[in-house]
Amino acid sequence: MSQKVDWANFVAQTEANLPNVKDKADDSDDEAPENQAEASLLAKIIRKGLVANKNDIEVQRQDPKSPLYSVKTFEALNLKPNLLKGVYEMGFNAPSKIQEMALPTLLADPCQNLIAQAQSGTGKTAAFVLAMLSRVVPDKHYPQVLCLSPTYELAIQTGEVAANMAKFCPEIEMRFAVRGEMLPRGTKIAEHIVIGTPGKVLDWTKQKHLDLKKITVFVLDEADVMIDQQGHQDQCIRIHKDLSASCQMLFFSATYSQEVMDFAEHIVKNPIVIRLRREEESLDNIGQYYFKCSTADEKYNALTNIYGTLSIGQAIIFCRTKKMAEWLSQKMSNDGHAVAILSGDLTVEQRINVLDRFREGKEKVLITTNVLSRGIDVEQVTIVVNFDLPVNVEGKADCETYLHRIGRTGRFGKKGLAINLVDSDSSMKILRDIEEHFGRKIQYLNADDCDEIEKIGQ
Numbered sequence: 429m430s431q432k433v434d435w436a437n438f439v440a441q442t443e444a445n446l447p448n449v450k451d452k453a454d455d456s457d458d459e460a461p462e463n464q465a466e467a468s469l470l471a472k473i474i475r476k477g478l479v480a481n482k483n484d485i486e487v488q489r490q491d492p493k494s495p496l497y498s499v500k501t502f503e504a505l506n507l508k509p510n511l512l513k514g515v516y517e518m519g520f521n522a523p524s525k526i527q528e529m530a531l532p533t534l535l536a537d538p539c540q541n542l543i544a545q546a547q548s549g550t551g552k553t554a555a556f557v558l559a560m561l562s563r564v565v566p567d568k569h570y571p572q573v574l575c576l577s578p579t580y581e582l583a584i585q586t587g588e589v590a591a592n593m594a595k596f597c598p599e600i601e602m603r604f605a606v607r608g609e610m611l612p613r614g615t616k617i618a619e620h621i622v623i624g625t626p627g628k629v630l631d632w633t634k635q636k637h638l639d640l641k642k643i644t645v646f647v648l649d650e651a652d653v654m655i656d657q658q659g660h661q662d663q664c665i666r667i668h669k670d671l672s673a674s675c676q677m678l679f680f681s682a683t684y685s686q687e688v689m690d691f692a693e694h695i696v697k698n699p700i701v702i703r704l705r706r707e708e709e710s711l712d713n714i715g716q717y718y719f720k721c722s723t724a725d726e727k728y729n730a731l732t733n734i735y736g737t738l739s740i741g742q743a744i745i746f747c748r749t750k751k752m753a754e755w756l757s758q759k760m761s762n763d764g765h766a767v768a769i770l771s772g773d774l775t776v777e778q779r780i781n782v783l784d785r786f787r788e789g790k791e792k793v794l795i796t797t798n799v800l801s802r803g804i805d806v807e808q809v810t811i812v813v814n815f816d817l818p819v820n821v822e823g824k825a826d827c828e829t830y831l832h833r834i835g836r837t838g839r840f841g842k843k844g845l846a847i848n849l850v851d852s853d854s855s856m857k858i859l860r861d862i863e864e865h866f867g868r869k870i871q872y873l874n875a876d877d878c879d880e881i882e883k884i885g886q
């Protein structure tokens with residue numbers, strides 16, 4: 429996994445790819461406007477929107493309203509020299525706003541508890557991983573840091589970030605507590621950092637492999653879903669109860685409902701609360717559009733029409749259910765469109781394999797469910813498609829999940845696109861509710877109205 433944001437290279441690559449798409453789309457405009465117009469228009473939007481400004485990140489760093497704005501340097505944040513080396517090796521030149529604001533609290537002595545919210549892709553993971561690595565006392569050979577993630581994939585990704593950052597700290601040892609990891613009876617974990625999912629961690633504490641009493645730093649990533657979802661909530665509360673009173677509690681997420689925030693403040697003693705910007709503002713970098721279709725088949729056609737554009741960079745297509753993801757992937761493959769699928773039905777090995785291939789760019793278009801809606805960081809994802817809009821158990825708009833899904837693009841100051849496919853009055857209503865929730869218009873992508881689209885793309 430590449431941690432380095434190489435904007436210039438990405439722009440160069442994307443621009444190198446664009447003429448083909450444009451040529452193809454322009455030709456098709458003449459010959460088959462019905463079928464190709466959407467692809468052509470999308471290509472224009474991408475040209476204008478995604479590669480508009482080569483110095484974009486630097487410009488954002490100077491803008492006090494940007495999540496990348498920061499007046500400090502990593503040196504000023506008092507990191508250990510070998511950690512600092514690791515941070516620079518990852519290509520991080522300056523901290524983002526959440527890193528600048530959270531790190532003094534994360535590293536404070538005596539320890540401070542923290543509940544932090546900052547938008548997707550602005551460096552939260554990097555911030556808490558730095559704290560985790562900074563707190564380890566290497567010559568004490570027992571688990572001192574526990575980090576919980578909601579999914580297998582996210583736990584592995586966090587471990588990879590930690591391993592990259594600790595490149596010059598070979599004395600720090602880590603272990604994953606995730607599905608598929610087995611320990612012989614009687615084994616006591618001796619690694620300093622344990623990163624895992626709540627189910628496995630609980631399992632290992634019950635079997636006495638893992639002693640939570642000596643944990644000094646507890647990180648809850650995607651804290652809102654961990655607190656809000658019944659299964660996770662029970663497990664997290666049980667784990668939390670076994671931690672010592674002096675353990676530092678660090679909660680991170682891009683979204684918190686008021687209820688979840690109240691609960692978090694109830695279980696975390698005297699926390700510092702950092703909320704960088706209102707969640708709706710985190711949509712700044714992501715152009716949002718929708719296609720209006722009449723039937724599910726039309727949705728499928730719209731998707732295949734823009735397939736060429738999706739694979740300019742990389743794209744993630746979200747479906748509501750595993751069954752739908754399966755159906756879509758099968759149908760697209762049968763029709764000659766290369767796609768990969770990642771759903772909860774795959775084995776652990778298959779899931780890792782698919783994600784690795786996607787990260788390496790061997791797969792351009794990935795179909796998935798909400799299992800990948802949070803935290804997954806793949807630099808080249810330029811477009812997110814909601815084949816189905818996200819809904820909660822009551823069938824109403826799930827705005828948090830929408831934000832997390834589209835946050836798979838537009839990461840660390842980059843531009844991204846979110847395309848929503850709407851096929852019924854009820855899905856139109858969900859779209860309108862999402863618009864209202866964030867106070868943002870989701871633009872109608874009208875294949876017949878080029879002028880309008882040209883304006884949107886600017």
Ligand SMILES: Nc1ncnc2c1ncn2[C@@H]1O[C@H](COP(=O)(O)OP(=O)(O)OP(=O)(O)O)[C@@H](O)[C@H]1O
Pocket residue numbers: 430431432433519520521522523524527546547548549550551552553554555681682802803804805807835839840
């Ligand atoms: N200071 C930095 N300079 C440059 N790149 C950075 C910096 N901090 C993080 N990044 C990169 O930005 C991307 C997003 O960071 P990260 O995954 O930490 O975001 P996040 O806020 O945890 O996102 P999410 O809410 O989706 O979990 C990653 O590719 C990461 O390597």
